[in-house]
Amino acid sequence: MGKRDTWRIVLVFGLALLLTSAALLGVCLGLARAGFRPQAPAKTSTPAKTTVKAVVPFSMLPSNHMLVQATINGKGPYRLIFDLGAPITLLSNQVSEASGVVKADAPRSFLFSMRGEAEVAKLQVGDLTTTKLPVIVLDHPALKILGEALGRPVDGIIGFTFFARYRTTIDYQANQMTFEPIDFPIRDLLRELPGRLAGPKTIRRRVLAPRGFWGLRLARWSAGNINSAGVPIVAVLPGSPAALAGLQPGDVLTTLNNRWTTSVADVYAAVADVQPGRDVSVVILRDGKEQTLMVRPADGI
Amino acid sequence: MVKLSSLLTSLVLTVMIALVAAHAGQKPGPGNEDHDPQIGQFFQVPYRLTDTNHFLVRVRINGKGPFNFLVDSGAPALYVATETAAKAGLKPVKGEFWTVIDRLDLEGGARLPGIKARVEDPFQLVGMNALGLPGASIDGILGFTILARFRLEIDPTRDSMIWTRLNHAPPDPPVPRHGARDGDRPPPELQVMNALGPLAKGLAFLMGKQPEEECYPRGFLGLEWAETRDALSGQSTVRISRVVEGSPAAKANIQAGDRLIRARGQSVTSLKAARAALSAIQAGNPVELTLERGNEKDKVRELTVTITAGEGL
Numbered sequence: 001m002g003k004r005d006t007w008r009i010v011l012v013f014g015l016a017l018l019l020t021s022a023a024l025l026g027v028c029l030g031l032a033r034a035g036f037r038p039q040a041p042a043k044t045s046t047p048a049k050t051t052v053k054a055v056v057p058f059s060m061l062p063s064n065h066m067l068v069q070a071t072i073n074g075k076g077p078y079r080l081i082f083d084l085g086a087p088i089t090l091l092s093n094q095v096s097e098a099s100g101v102v103k104a105d106a107p108r109s110f111l112f113s114m115r116g117e118a119e120v121a122k123l124q125v126g127d128l129t130t131t132k133l134p135v136i137v138l139d140h141p142a143l144k145i146l147g148e149a150l151g152r153p154v155d156g157i158i159g160f161t162f163f164a165r166y167r168t169t170i171d172y173q174a175n176q177m178t179f180e181p182i183d184f185p186i187r188d189l190l191r192e193l194p195g196r197l198a199g200p201k202t203i204r205r206r207v208l209a210p211r212g213f214w215g216l217r218l219a220r221w222s223a224g225n226i227n228s229a230g231v232p233i234v235a236v237l238p239g240s241p242a243a244l245a246g247l248q249p250g251d252v253l254t255t256l257n258n259r260w261t262t263s264v265a266d267v268y269a270a271v272a273d274v275q276p277g278r279d280v281s282v283v284i285l286r287d288g289k290e291q292t293l294m295v296r297p298a299d300g301i
Numbered sequence: 302m303v304k305l306s307s308l309l310t311s312l313v314l315t316v317m318i319a320l321v322a323a324h325a326g327q328k329p330g331p332g333n334e335d336h337d338p339q340i341g342q343f344f345q346v347p348y349r350l351t352d353t354n355h356f357l358v359r360v361r362i363n364g365k366g367p368f369n370f371l372v373d374s375g376a377p378a379l380y381v382a383t384e385t386a387a388k389a390g391l392k393p394v395k396g397e398f399w400t401v402i403d404r405l406d407l408e409g410g411a412r413l414p415g416i417k418a419r420v421e422d423p424f425q426l427v428g429m430n431a432l433g434l435p436g437a438s439i440d441g442i443l444g445f446t447i448l449a450r451f452r453l454e455i456d457p458t459r460d461s462m463i464w465t466r467l468n469h470a471p472p473d474p475p476v477p478r479h480g481a482r483d484g485d486r487p488p489p490e491l492q493v494m495n496a497l498g499p500l501a502k503g504l505a506f507l508m509g510k511q512p513e514e515e516c517y518p519r520g521f522l523g524l525e526w527a528e529t530r531d532a533l534s535g536q537s538t539v540r541i542s543r544v545v546e547g548s549p550a551a552k553a554n555i556q557a558g559d560r561l562i563r564a565r566g567q568s569v570t571s572l573k574a575a576r577a578a579l580s581a582i583q584a585g586n587p588v589e590l591t592l593e594r595g596n597e598k599d600k601v602r603e604l605t606v607t608i609t610a611g612e613g614l
Contacts, residue, residue, distance in 0.1 A: 064377040064445040064474060084455070085373025085442070087354035157375075160354045167456035170374070172449035173469045184457045187354065207581045209519040210614040215545060217521075217613040235613075237523070237545045258409050258461075259347050260359060260367055268518050271614055273460050299572065300525035300543070301579055 056126030056177045058082060063146060066170075068158065068177075071124040072099035078155040080125075081143075082177070084170075086159030089135045091120070095155040096137045125158075128179050134161055161186055208268035212276035212297030215240020216247065218264050228262045230254035230285060245295040247284070254290070255283035271297070339412060340468045345461040346409040348372070351435035356455070358443065358462075359408040362389035367408065368440035371426075372462075376444030377474045379405075379418040385440040386420040393420045398476040405447075411464055413450065417473050436514055446471050520582040520610025523548020524555060528572045539575050541592070553608040555592065562603065563591035584612045 058066045061081075069077040078095050096102045101118050120133040140157070147153040164186050166179035215237035230252040236242045253261045257280045259270040274280045276299040283292050349357045349369075359367040368385050379402075381391065386400070393400040399417040406412050418441075426439050449471040454463040523545040530537045539561040544551045561569050564578035565588060582588050591605045 064471075066374055081375065083373070083375035084448075085355065085371055085375045163455070164354075164457045167454065167458075170448075170453040170455075171467075172471070173452070173467045182456060182458050204514045205517065206514055207517045207519050207583065209576075209580045213525055214614045237548065237613075239543075240545060258345050260361075260408050262367055264518060265516050268516070268614070298525045298543075299527060301519075301522045301576070 054128035054179045068125045075099040080156045080158050082158045086157050089159045089161045091135050091156035210271040213300030215242040241297050245293050252285040339466045343465040344409040344411040346464050347461045353435045361406040365389040370441045370443045376442045378444045378446045380442040381418045381420050520584045521613035522550045524550040549608045549611045553606040559592040582610045586610045
């Protein structure tokens with residue numbers, strides 16, 4: 001290994017630690033090593049049926065995390081945290097070995113015994129079975145601390161690579177999630193980001209295209225204005241959908257199709273999703289008073 | 302030998318884990334918010350998926366903003382970065398763990414009154430922002446105490462989430478028994494990690510920050526169009542249905558009834574193709590269009606015009 005490679009690995013590992021370590025944020029709220037109640041036993045999940053909407057119960061840990069009981073390759077159940085803020089799914093070494101996700105003699109790195117990417121052949125939570133789930137095998141220090149505080153280990157984290165496969169609903173009152181399969185291409189961050197980090201700092205450019213024709217001209221282009229109320233309309237073309245809806249020059253657009261329009265960029269992002277021929281609500285300020293108008297954009301450019 | 306790729310795997314893993322002082326048995330229950338008219342309502346919450354696969358939604362704090370907040374069921378509470386708090390005019394009281402936000406608005410219409418927030422800079426945000434990893438700055442975190450007030454529906458194939466307000470007020474995480482002031486030392490792992498925010502800033506100095514994406518408004522021509530299908534041949538055509546007075550299209554003498562044959566060198570036989578060909582024009586760009594004018598009885602003429610795109614939508 002060259003000196004340069006070593007240096008890069010150290011750099012990258014610093015980053016890795018930085019991002020994973022955020023897990024420990026809540027430690028500032030105080031570590032409690034006693035007084036945790038044992039979790040209620042997991043509901044025994046019935047064998048997976050081919051239902052459209054799978055139901056998965058969860059329980060809340062005293063640390064305010066959602067815990068699900070998962071079977072991995074028929075082994076378990078294991079205790080996994082369901083985390084909307086985690087971009088990837090992670091399993092501990094012990095569980096990965098016990099469930100056959102990695103072989104016991106698979107090489108480990110010197111850092112947190114990381115074994116890198118692996119694939120779970122079959123993961124079951126509640127009514128849901130998913131297959132070929134990419135995971136990272138790593139003994140996360142935050143999970144270790146959490147497990148110690150709880151007196152029971154936490155075996156991993158379910159993140160974006162899992163839930164982006166579904167239309168997910170989370171009901172904290174019912175302690176229940178539902179999952180309906182969708183077809184969403186999940187970006188491979190692990191291939192994309194390191195290259196971008198190491199590569200040239202190219203600015204990506206994107207043109208925001210309105211989907212329909214409104215007949216409006218707005219104030220000067222701005223990408224983001226903090227604390228601005230909205231975007232002033234400079235001109236309304238006669239006979240256009242905007243004119244028919246009653247919009248006038250001087251009106252300040254504050255909300256379009258339920259999206260805040262604090263900058264011209266916001267307006268364009270909002271109109272990119274508005275189909276022609278359908279009414280959409282627009283909130284404006286006119287003489288300091290809020291009004292809501294309905295606009296039906298035409299098809300055009 | 303350690304494979305670089307295996308180290309990179311966790312690069313983007315951000316997990317927020319909170320170890321909250323034990324108030325075991327303190328179950329979230331219905332709140333005293335029966336009077337809140339938003340209970341039972343649902344809201345379409347627009348979001349942005351970052352380059353790091355995080356969900357960002359926009360919030361206003363006491364009417365100030367908007368700010369980008371991370372949706373994170375792994376965070377125990379609402380976190381507001383110190384810089385964000387300053388911009389929003391939030392003044393944490395010395396010695397108080399929480400700072401009360403009188404009114405928290407979420408894009409899409411949901412509103413929460415009297416919310417406790419922790420003003421703090423989680424080093425994860427410091428680090429990610431310093432390096433520009435997500436592609437947008439993250440100003441804070443919506444954690445459990447916010448998310449649990451809603452039934453969340455998240456579908457990455459749609460541009461908005463659906464949040465339905467529940468009659469459910471989760472308890473605030475208890476204030477730490479040992480404040481930072483007491484010098485109660487956190488576990489060694491945490492001490493190491495706490496050093497990482499500044500480290501990332503140092504790295505950003507060495508490596509440079511990932512620039513945010515730049516967006517531009519598409520240019521404006523000032524015409525309406527429709528797709529017509531010939532009953533006999535089944536061939537579809539894009540027909541100009543209206544040209545707005547004084548618009549770039551009118552200046553180039555395009556007329557209602559003209560048929561669009563080609564746009565910027567691309568053949569156009571459908572609205573979809575027309576939109577695609579013109580999706581990236583910007584104000585000031587010359588845009589070449591080829592049109593057919595006249596019907597079968599007359600002599601059909603083909604003409605090519607160059608329009609300078611204007612501003613507008």
